[in-house]
Amino acid sequence: MPQTLTLPQFTFEDGTTLRDVPVAYQTWGTLNAAGDNAVLVCHALTGDPDVSDWWGALLGRDRALDPTEDFVVCLNVPGSPYGTVSPLTVNPKTGARYRTDFPIVTTRDTVQLHRRALEQLGVRRVACAVGGSMGGMHVLEWAFETTDDGAPFVQSIVPIAVGGRHSAWQIGWSEAQRQAIYSDPKWQDGEYPLDDPPTSGLSTARMMAMVSYRSRDSLDGRFGRERMEEQSEKPYAVESYLRHQGKKLVDRFDPQCYVTLTKQMDTHDVSRDRGEYEAVLASIEQPALVVGIDSDVLYPLSEQQELVQHLPQATLEILSSPHGHDSFLIELEELSEMVAGWRANANVPSSVAA
Template identity: 65%
Template sequence: MSSIYIQPDFTTEGGATLHDVPIAYRTWGHLNAAGTNAVLVGHALTGDADLGAWWQDLIGPGQALDPEQDFVICANVPGSPYGSVSPVTTNPSTGAPYGADFPAFTIRDTVALHRHLLDALGVRRVRCAIGGSMGGMQVLEWAFERTDAGAPLVERLVPIAVGGRHTPWQIGWSEAQRQAIYADSKWRSGAYPPEDPPTDGLAAARTMAMVSYRSHTSFQRRFGRQRQSENGMPKNGTADAPFAVQSYLRYHGQKLVDRFDARCYVQLTQQMDTHDVSRNRGAYPDVLQQIEQPALVVGIDSDVLYPLAEQDELAAHLPNADLQVLASPHGHDAFLIEQEALNALIVQWKNAHVASATAR
């Protein structure tokens, strides 16, 4: 079910207040009478609320997300062009899209905004919050949400391919991508008209991102030095006889342009850069120690962008965490590619945890 909830008012950490704030979301299964069987899923940078389209192997009876048991909720992130409030939605104060006036959102803002949705849906406790990459950042922020009675709102956490704060490595990748967008003169400091967006810059940013999501090994296995044409020699110019990997990257750059917005891309990469569970909460290791929920931390052994060291660090500091490594050549994207293996890891952990909780 695809729906929109309108939050009457919302104020960001940075102090911007928005009115009539849409949150696009989807749900699977039914909330129980006590409101205690919700499972939250966070999507990644260019993802949306329709997890059936990108995590199809994780949802179904007996899977990590089980609509027969769980009330599964996936809400679109503010800043994303897939229905929640963003640069492309209408600012009720002006009647025009927010555009360049869209305020900065933090990962914490996203969780605070989505909390209003949970309250509106009648959710009183969340069994588990699960997400990879940007979705994993939300999982770690959900850890700090409390019920009215002061208990943790979310009972279990599954952060995947992420760390407790965006590191300068990830900020560097983000910044390089943003610079590619800014280099497109159609960017116009973000104040471009909807009919003339900086598509070349956005495509270049996506090209860069696609490299970061994969690995040396995966590209080698898939493309080698194959060329699209018979001619093994480069010709003068830029477009002749491209390598297969070039064609692949260009294709994905163009494909994103058809479904995404450059301001949203800038907004969301900046939002990811704000990710730091320790901000205003104390010293980083101490703050991780406060996350007492059982957590399954999943890392990918070939992840260049969020390397295993970050999940090692999380698992070392979270007092009640298990670390599982997804073995894959595919790099960061493995959390979207190796769905069967990921699902098995989560199901196994969930079953073990439920068993031990029952035994207590």
């Protein structure tokens, strides 16, 4: 079950300081005495800290995330409705939820907040950071964290289905989804009653996202031009599928949190205030397994190839699947074998090798 720790205060990049900041997390395995066998799992956009729920096939003895050797930890991202500080959190100063007063959150804010949370848990170094999509953005940011003596805080990285910065293509998809939420009359500039949120807008946003998460071959192969004969209006099967996905998200997610997280993803750029993009990538010296998906239209394989071109110790593995971006949440056995095999052979210092 997820647990929660509280940081006395935290200052975001936009200068906002919050007090009594909760961070939700879940762990598997035991942290060793040296505090250096942690494996950090970074979740995707609407994910939560329960890795066993969405990446269960990667978790277990002799798998990519092995609790018999690793201290596997996943922390919920700020802005998410699953326990970490978000627009839904009560401001201890006012007794009211933050709502529209919640600060702008960047990918670097997430890493800094999680760094402090890990240290509170006793983690002194991370053996490996792994994550897909939004989680992959955080993985790449973790590569720049150092210890007091200047050594890398994270010893190896596995960014999956992501590039080194959010492109105009990806920002465009995010903005279109946000506009769907804003256009819902119930949005009310973000001041909607929590018991009557803009569900239509959020559902539409999720439907749009799902199209980008899959591929043409995936949708055509699964649905074709089939209609749902048992439904009175007889919608196409793909229409029914998308509506179902929209309703599922509405039942478990908050629209303002969705807006906050998509804006966080748009801040992703490892070169921001660090220098020239290719040179910044070249400065990431940790062993890296970069996983791309050959049918991904949202974060295309060319972005992972670019990472491998510039990261000094990078290996590229390609997940071959017709299912597009979401393949890293579908082809779990193959992904686990890729990551486990690479981790077993990665050139990581023996003192922290998992």
